[in-house]
Amino acid sequence: MSQWIVDVMGDGFGQATQVDDLLYDHQSPYQRVQVAASARFGRMLVLDDAVQTTERDEYVYHEMLVHVPLVSHPAPRRILIIGGGDGGTLEEALKHPVQSVTMVEIDGEVVEVSRRFLPGISGGAFDDPRTRLRIEDGVAFVRATTERFDAILVDSTDPKGPGIALFSEEFYRACAGILTPSGVLAAQSGSPLHQRSLMEGISRHLSAVFPIVAPYWGAVPAYPGTLWSFTFASAATDPRPSPDEVFRRISSRGLGPLRYYSPGAHHAAFALPSVP
Amino acid sequence: MSQWIVDVMGDGFGQATQVDDLLYDHQSPYQRVQVAASARFGRMLVLDDAVQTTERDEYVYHEMLVHVPLVSHPAPRRILIIGGGDGGTLEEALKHPVQSVTMVEIDGEVVEVSRRFLPGISGGAFDDPRTRLRIEDGVAFVRATTERFDAILVDSTDPKGPGIALFSEEFYRACAGILTPSGVLAAQSGSPLHQRSLMEGISRHLSAVFPIVAPYWGAVPAYPGTLWSFTFASAATDPRPSPDEVFRRISSRGLGPLRYYSPGAHHAAFALPSVP
Numbered sequence: 001m002s003q004w005i006v007d008v009m010g011d012g013f014g015q016a017t018q019v020d021d022l023l024y025d026h027q028s029p030y031q032r033v034q035v036a037a038s039a040r041f042g043r044m045l046v047l048d049d050a051v052q053t054t055e056r057d058e059y060v061y062h063e064m065l066v067h068v069p070l071v072s073h074p075a076p077r078r079i080l081i082i083g084g085g086d087g088g089t090l091e092e093a094l095k096h097p098v099q100s101v102t103m104v105e106i107d108g109e110v111v112e113v114s115r116r117f118l119p120g121i122s123g124g125a126f127d128d129p130r131t132r133l134r135i136e137d138g139v140a141f142v143r144a145t146t147e148r149f150d151a152i153l154v155d156s157t158d159p160k161g162p163g164i165a166l167f168s169e170e171f172y173r174a175c176a177g178i179l180t181p182s183g184v185l186a187a188q189s190g191s192p193l194h195q196r197s198l199m200e201g202i203s204r205h206l207s208a209v210f211p212i213v214a215p216y217w218g219a220v221p222a223y224p225g226t227l228w229s230f231t232f233a234s235a236a237t238d239p240r241p242s243p244d245e246v247f248r249r250i251s252s253r254g255l256g257p258l259r260y261y262s263p264g265a266h267h268a269a270f271a272l273p274s275v276p
Numbered sequence: 277m278s279q280w281i282v283d284v285m286g287d288g289f290g291q292a293t294q295v296d297d298l299l300y301d302h303q304s305p306y307q308r309v310q311v312a313a314s315a316r317f318g319r320m321l322v323l324d325d326a327v328q329t330t331e332r333d334e335y336v337y338h339e340m341l342v343h344v345p346l347v348s349h350p351a352p353r354r355i356l357i358i359g360g361g362d363g364g365t366l367e368e369a370l371k372h373p374v375q376s377v378t379m380v381e382i383d384g385e386v387v388e389v390s391r392r393f394l395p396g397i398s399g400g401a402f403d404d405p406r407t408r409l410r411i412e413d414g415v416a417f418v419r420a421t422t423e424r425f426d427a428i429l430v431d432s433t434d435p436k437g438p439g440i441a442l443f444s445e446e447f448y449r450a451c452a453g454i455l456t457p458s459g460v461l462a463a464q465s466g467s468p469l470h471q472r473s474l475m476e477g478i479s480r481h482l483s484a485v486f487p488i489v490a491p492y493w494g495a496v497p498a499y500p501g502t503l504w505s506f507t508f509a510s511a512a513t514d515p516r517p518s519p520d521e522v523f524r525r526i527s528s529r530g531l532g533p534l535r536y537y538s539p540g541a542h543h544a545a546f547a548l549p550s551v552p
Contacts, residue, residue: 006292012316013497014280018288040288056552193497219503219549221289221469226502226551227495260550268544273495274536275502276332 005036005044007051007224009194015224017041017051023117028109030162035117041222043118045086047110047157054222058088058121061188063261064218065230066092068269069151069186071249072232072239076150076184078102082138082166084155085110087122090131093153095255100130102147106162108135139165142174150180154187159198167198169205176209176235185210185233192217192272193225206233214239216269218260227273243267281312281320283327283500285470291500293317293327299393304385306438311393317498319394321362323386324437330498334364334397337464339537340494341506342368344545345427345462347525348508348515352426352460354378358414358442360431361386363398366407369429371531376406378423382438384411415441418450426456430463435474443474445481448509452485458513461486465507467500468493468548475505482509490515492545494536503549519543 008014019036023043026033034046042055053061066089070076079093081103093101105111111133115126125131134141142152152175157163165171166187175185185206190198192215199215206213210233220228232239241249243263250256250263284290295312299319302309310322318331329337342365346352355369357379369377381387387409391402401407410417418428428451433439441447442463451461461482466474468491475491482489486509496504508515517525519539526532526539 004290008292012294012314014292014294016282016284016290016292018290038288060549060551193495193502219551221501221551225497226469264547265549268547271540271544273336273541275336275495275497 005046005051007049009191009224011194013194013224017044017222019044024113026109028107030107031157033109033113035113044222045114045118048161050158051222052157053086053088053121055118055120057220057222058086060218060220060260061228062088062092063258064216064269065089065153065155065186065188067255067258067261068216068230068239068266069153069184069232070096071246071266072237072241073150073182073184078147078149080104080149080152082142082152082154082156083163084153086114086118087111087125089153089155091121091123091125094125094128094130096253098130100132102132102134104134104136104138104141106135106137111135139171142171142178145178148178148180150183152179152183152185154185156188158190167202167205169208172206172209172233179235181235182237183234184237187231189215189229189231191223191225192227192229193275199229199231202231206231209233210235212236212238214270215272217272218269229272240267240270281322281327283325285467285500287470289470289500293320293498295320300389302385304383306383307433309385309389311389320498321390321394323433326434327498328433329362329364329397331394331396333496333498334362336494336496336536337504338364338368339534340492340545341365341429341431341462341464343531343534343537344492344506344515344542345429345460345508346372347522347542348513348517349426349458349460354423354425356380356425356428358418358428358430358432359439360429362390362394363387363401365429365431367397367399367401370401370404370406372529374406376408378408378410380410380412380414380417382411382413387411415447418447418454421454424454424456426459428455428459428461430461432464434466443478443481445484448482448485452511455511457511459510460513460515461509463507465491465505468503468505469501469551475507478507482507485509486511488512488514490546491548493548494545505548516543516546
């Protein structure tokens with residue numbers, strides 16, 4: 001069997017990856033969950049026809065979503081992940097000397113399928129004693145919790161299906177309410193090439209709540225157009241410590257092994273290429 | 277009419293752009309020449325099913341192929357372009373205070389079609405008195421000419437059809453022989469994601485001839501995977517003058533308007549993202 005998985009963006013643009021085998025295909029209560037095997041990217045997790053992560057390039061997305069905000073924070077101890085069912089964000093967050101990482105994923109089937117078919121992406125992170133996994137609605141959790149966090153990482157799907165509420169100003173305001181004073185937030189914010197209005201909307205909504213907002217990018221070949229954006233937000237913490245300070249924090253926290261993130265990558269990420 | 281143009285790479289990866297109209301479609305003596313109209317990228321020049329350039333994003337490719345090497349050179353006066361039939365490289369080169377730009381394109385039909393359907397890409401450059409257009413084989417020209425050039429810009433197609441000889445060590449050696457002592461060369465060198473072996477082969481062949489070889493990149497959304505590589509080569513000229521010196525040269529040469537290239541972009545381009 002050989003077929004193509006096509007990620008179509010709304011602007012007459014699509015990216016196609018040839019897959020040799022479909023290992024899993026099931027409609028969960030929230031979305032269609034698929035795992036496909038490709039020569040180019042290894043195994044791929046696909047939700048509602050959009051590639052979420054792959055064995056070959058997952059490290060780019062997860063390192064950039066996690067280390068840019070956590071290294072910007074001088075001492076992150078309590079982390080909250082919203083979404084992130086594949087466990088890659090969890091694995092990267094646990095590389096920091098944290099007390100706990102609470103992960104709130106709405107769709108338990110994504111966690112189960114990822115642990116079964118893509119175990120290398122979480123790399124044992126689900127079994128870490130610091131991990132607190134909750135299968136429930138992240139929006140409701142943020143609204144109800146009395147806990148406080150040093151960092152919130154919003155590892156969502158596209159703004160459709162279960163993820164749509166994770167892009168609203170109301171959600172960001174609730175996030176601000178459960179962050180410590182120097183707390184940081186980072187969210188995946190779509191393609192800077194093919195979802196420009198999404199990315200700009202996220203910045204606008206975050207700016208209504210946080211005085212410091214900064215989009216940044218990484219190169220994720222499995223995503224349409226490769227360039228992918230994230231957006232950093234905080235009430236008080238600057239996302240650009242000096243390269244030397246970034247290096248010191250990487251060293252002193254014993255982060256690693258890292259494959260994409262570095263002091264240079266941290267700073268280069270805030271210069272988005274000027275493309276139409 | 278609505279259909280998709282699909283750029284398939286050899287590694288099970290493709291990029292698709294929806295087109296609304298096919299304005300030109302003809303087999304020249306060298307290749308299939310098409311012009312298509314798309315909502316995403318405007319009009320597109322397509323050669324042998326590979327997108328070459330588009331109205332919307334041509335400036336990224338052309339600014340990076342031209343200004344990185346020409347700004348690296350302290351005073352480029354005589355320029356040679358191999359290929360580049362659409363005229364975008366010519367237009368950018370003429371922004372420098374050059375004496376002449378010799379452009380050797382094998383396929384006159386590409387020049388004619390580009391001038392007719394994509395006049396904004398060359399912007400009158402074909403009518404500049406400093407332009408010397410020759411419709412002939414670039415490899416034969418380089419081998420035979422007694423002229424000497426300060427810069428050679430290799431603006432080729434993929435290594436198939438008429439472009440294949442432009443990727444050989446023999447061709448690069450002939451180029452080295454017609455460069456002035458501080459002369460510089462830059463070549464488009466394929467996708468760093470999906471044509472890695474091509475890009476590495478170009479670096480290897482150039483390194484057999486030139487002591488200074490440095491790949492760099494730009495973000496061209498119409499190309500498969502967006503990230504695109506170029507490779508700089510020289511016997512004596514460093515491709516990384518300081519950002520202040522880059523700024524001084526941009527200013528003193530009156531370059532502009534520029535939309536992608538800048539002192540920051542020049543330097544960032546030499547840091548290729550660490551992606552698989």
